[in-house]
Amino acid sequence: MIKSRKAARGTLYSIGTTPSLRRMGIEGPNAFVEIAAGDTPAVAVTGTGGGRIEIPLSDIRWLRAGVEYGRITHYRCVIARERGADIVIDGGLGDYRAMVLHLAEEMRGLGLGGRVQRGLRWWENMIHLVIFGGISLTLCYAPFDTYRHYGADWERGDLLLAAVLSLVGLSFLLGVIGLWLRCYRPRGVRGADDLAKALP
Structure with missing residues (x-):
């Protein structure tokens, strides 16, 4: 109080x-x-x-x-x-x-x-978004890029693994944005x- x-x-x-x-x-x-x-x-x-x-x-x-x-x-x-x-x-x-x-x-x-x-100062916000947002986007993009190059030879298990990795990356990205909205901005x-x- x-x-x-x-x-x-x-x-x-x-x-x-x-x-x-x-x-x-x-x-x-x-x-x-x-x-x-x-x-x-x-x-x-x-x-x-x-x-x-x-x-x-x-x-x-x-x-x-x-x-x-x-x-x-x-x-x-x-x-x-x-x-x-x-x-x-x-x-x-x-x-x-x-x-x-x-x-x-x-x-x-x-x-x-x-x-x-x-909230935090602008440069602390940028560090958070650039580093963790960048990692999240990389996790989202990597399965797509791999599929673009080698997807023709993939089996059903490979597609399932790529989908799971993409969901992990997307969840991480949403978490980074949510933390920024709640605490950092x-x-x-x-x-x-x-x-x-x-x-x-």
Whole structure:
């Protein structure tokens, strides 16, 4: 359950540092995130070893929580800013889930709910579609190409094997497209429950 905006204000969340945070001067293995309301709502990140950055919520171009399957740690949130580099927060460490839900709630409270999204970045989407979609299409095409060259000599068992391999390839392709539609493609969230599906 999401805390109310009043109760959640001033809460500190512990997260692990990532390369993007370290490039911005956040030092140490962990950092604390504070989401402050008030006249200038902002999210502040302070490293346990030093360094601090503060981002006004109005400067967040989009907040995108994503899940990438096939990785040991596949949950992450990207904060894209109007001014400055994107920040990636690792979803496998600390208070990630509570922090993302709180930040999304504060953004909705400011009328910025349209900037809260699910999915991965465009280049991560392309990697998924090109690699796994390409494998799927190859599995679909290989039996047809083999039949085109040698089909005249095939027996009934050969045709059955080619049909099975084609169905496997087609099923794999449908699975790749389905996973992309459900989890990878960037899209706005329909509410807290929808966002929670992209969180650990």
